[in-house]
Amino acid sequence: MTTDNQKQHRSQGPELLIDLAQNIAHALAELIELDKERAEHVGQEIANRMAGNWGGQLIYFPIGTAIKLSARDLAIWNDFNGQNHSDLARKYGVSLQWIYKIVKAMRQADLARRQGGLFPDD
Secondary structure: OOOHHHHHHHHHHHHHHHHHHHHHHHHHHHHOOOOHHHHHHHHHHHHHHHHHHHOOOOOOOOOOHHHHHHHHHHHHHHHOOOOOHHHHHHHHOOOHHHHHHHHHHHHHHHHHHHHOOOOOOO
16 A cells, blocks of 8 residues: 655655756756757756666755765865955955865865875775
């Protein structure tokens, strides 16, 4: 017996795949200037493959905040020249204190990356 919840998920399935295909096509047309027909074809193909690989599963898509923040923090670090904290705060729409925090964290991460571990793996 099929529950109402299962029916709801099933009925949203085709719309989800259509939306996915359209979003992929739009991104391809916008980012790499792929012509509309080819972008739509690739979008549909990717949506079909995802349905084939993960069809029937409940999948959670995270909002991606951490990735966006990491990209922003990396951009701030790349723009940082040692004396432009205030300019960066204005440019990225964050507080001056937040810029100091990001610079400190990125500096530590960069130092750790360059130094490596104190005790190499055997």
